[in-house]
Amino acid sequence: xxxxxxxxxxxxxxxxxxxxxxxxxxxxxxxxxxxxxxxxxxxxxxxxxxxxxxxxxxxxxxxxxxxxxxxxxxxxxxxxxxxxxxxxxxxxxxxxxxxxxxxxxxxxxxxxxxxxxxxxxxxxxxxxxxxxxxxxxxxxxxxxxxxxxxxxxxxxxxxxxxxxxxxxxxxxxxxxxxxxxxxxxxxxxxxxxxxxxxxxxxxxxxxxxxxxxxxxxxxxxxxxxxxxxxxxxxxxxxxxxxxxxxxxxxxxxxxxxxxxxxxxxxxxxxxxxxxxxxxxxxxxxxxxxxxxxxxxxxxxxxxxxxxxxxxxxxxxxxxxxxxxxxxxxxxxxxxxxxxxxxxxxxxxxxxxxxxxxxxxxxxxxxxxxxxxxxxxxxxxxxxxxx
Numbered sequence: 059x060x061x062x063x064x065x066x067x068x069x070x071x072x073x074x075x076x077x078x079x080x081x082x083x084x085x086x087x088x089x090x091x092x093x094x095x096x097x098x099x100x101x102x103x104x105x106x107x108x109x110x111x112x113x114x115x116x117x118x119x120x121x122x123x124x125x126x127x128x129x130x131x132x133x134x135x136x137x138x139x140x141x142x143x144x145x146x147x148x149x150x151x152x153x154x155x156x157x158x159x160x161x162x163x164x165x166x167x168x169x170x171x172x173x174x175x176x177x178x179x180x181x182x183x184x185x186x187x188x189x190x191x192x193x194x195x196x197x198x199x200x201x202x203x204x205x206x207x208x209x210x211x212x213x214x215x216x217x218x219x220x221x222x223x224x225x226x227x228x229x230x231x232x233x234x235x236x237x238x239x240x241x242x243x244x245x246x247x248x249x250x251x252x253x254x255x256x257x258x259x260x261x262x263x264x265x266x267x268x269x270x271x272x273x274x275x276x277x278x279x280x281x282x283x284x285x286x287x288x289x290x291x292x293x294x295x296x297x298x299x300x301x302x303x304x305x306x307x308x309x310x311x312x313x314x315x316x317x318x319x320x321x322x323x324x325x326x327x328x329x330x331x332x333x334x335x336x337x338x339x340x341x342x343x344x345x346x347x348x349x350x351x352x353x354x355x356x357x358x359x360x361x362x363x364x365x366x367x368x369x370x371x372x373x374x375x376x377x378x379x380x381x382x383x384x385x386x387x388x389x390x391x392x393x394x395x396x397x398x399x400x401x402x403x404x405x406x407x408x409x410x411x412x413x414x415x416x417x418x419x420x421x422x423x424x425x426x427x428x429x430x431x432x433x434x435x436x437x438x439x440x441x442x443x444x
Contacts, residue, residue, distance in 0.1 A: 118242065121285060122240045125230060125283050125287055126240070127211035128152075128182070128210070129182065129213075129231060129280060130151065131180040131232040131235075131237040131276075132146065132149050132168055132169065132177065132179055132180070132203075133177075133180070134146075134147075134168060134169045134176060136172040136173075137171070145167070145172070146168075146232065146235060147165060147168030147169075147232070147276060147278035148230075148231030148232050148237075148276065148277055149164035149168075149280065150162065150163055150164075150213050150280060151205075151211065152289075154319070154320060154323045154324075155320065156320060156323070156324050157324060159204050160205050160206070160208075160212070161202050161203065161204050161205070161323065162179055162202070162203040162204075163281075163292060163319055164202075164203065164280075165199050165201060165278045165279040165294055166194050166196055166198075166199045167199060167278065168278050169194070170194075174189050174191075175188060177189055177203065179205055181210060182211070187205050189203035189204060190204045190206065192204075193323065195318055195322060195328050196261070197261060197328070197400075198261070198263040198310065198315075198318045198328070199261045199294055199310070200315060200318045202322050202323060204323075213283075214287065215288060215312055216288030216290040217288075217290070217312070218291060218312040218314070221291075221311075222245065222248075223244075223245050223248060224244055224245065225244060225245045225284065227243055227283070228271060228282075229241040229269070229271035229272060229273050229280065229293065230280050231276065231277035231280030231293070232277065233273070233276045234274060234275060236276070241271050242271055243270040243272065243305075245267055245268070246268040246269055247267070248267050249390070249394075250264070250267070251390075251393035251397070253308065262393075262400070263396075263400060264393055265311055265397050266294070266308040266310060267308070267309045267310075269293075270305040270307070272303045272305075273307035275302075277293055279293070280293055282309045282312070289315075290311070292312070292315050293310075294308055294309065295307070314397075314401065317401060329404055329429070330399075330400040330429075331399055331400060331401070331426070332426050332428035332431040333370055333423065333425065334368035334431065335359045335370045336360050336363075337357050337392035337396070338359075339392055341357070341392065345358065346358075349378060349380060349413070350413075351380065351413060354391075355380075355382060355391075356380045356381050356383075356389045356390075356395075356413065357391060357394070357395040359375060359378065359380070362375050362376060362377060369423045370423070372424065373421045373422065373423035375412070376414070378414070380412060381395055381410055381412050382418070384398045384399070384410050385402065385409060385410070400428070403425070404425060404426065404427045405425065406425055407422055407423070408422070408423055408424075409422055410422075
């Protein structure tokens with residue numbers, strides 16, 4: 059996807075939006091337009107289908123009304139090459155299940171390089187506050203801003219695993235600085251992972267939902283909301299040839315965002331699990347057939363790091379092993395495995411299935427903390443090393 063169109067992120071041309079995704083089946087839309095309601099307005103009968111549309115509109119208006127007080131506009135100024143650069147975006151107010159206080163979740167690229175006094179958070183009532191603390195995670199493109207707690211309205215988490223392709227979604231935020239804007243679309247696809255969001259490949263936790271809800275510059279960091287009014291994602295990027303909305307936007311699923319959020323406010327950083335391998339980012343059908351597979355699937359290991367504490371060494375993994383299943387989940391590609399490993403619980407024992415020498419083997423691996431496992435042997439912290 060990323061190779062067929064430019065993906066814009068931490069620049070003025072980057073567009074990111076809020077979407078509210080949901081389940082219109084709960085509205086019980088009438089399938090037939092031929093039925094006529096008994097309600098009359100003058101001489102004009104109101105059809106059942108028109109009534110259903112009106113009810114749907116009222117429901118969407120109510121969802122918007124409920125979520126808008128928790129959505130903020132963000133302006134951040136950083137210094138680059140001795141000149142000031144202003145970035146604008148959006149965010150959503152949340153509370154942690156573990157730490158007291160009020161927090162705004164947004165994209166890292168919205169506040170990248172900006173000091174706390176240079177970050178303005180404009181609340182729904184027009185008041186401006188500055189963050190008390192900023193947590194940043196480059197690899198997921200998530201930032202968390204702790205703000206003064208004056209009892210502001212907060213949004214509610216939804217379960218992004220329950221969002222399906224075709225569900226209606228709303229994008230809420232500040233496109234072009236027009237705060238408190240709402241747009242509507244559907245979830246167009248799920249599991250978008252191979253996106254070149256930055257030139258240095260720093261955004262490694264990729265598992266985006268794709269939406270056609272209108273997303274434009276200034277929507278970055280806003281929430282994706284379902285028809286039940288819960289946050290199912292944080293919008294991060296668009297595919298665009300001209301910098302504006304062309305109907306292809308990407309949102310970080312709420313389950314990933316929520317995990318990153320809780321890790322940052324509890325530990326001050328995201329504690330990611332470590333396997334100790336380097337993966338092939340060009341694993342294709344030809345390479346797979348050389349190993350005996352009919353097509354490319356799973357993640358091929360190109361290198362196993364030989365630290366004594368490496369989980370991969372302890373589990374007996376080798377170069378040219380293809381990890382086809384991780385903790386019961388079929389591995390699609392190397393990006394999928396990176397996401398599965400890094401967001402697993404540190405210290406957990408995980409069953410993996412590998413393809414080796416034309417047969418399938420099951421192994422057990424105990425994951426460690428990636429930060430403590432890093433050595434001088436692996437100074438790059440590269441995109442495909444986990």
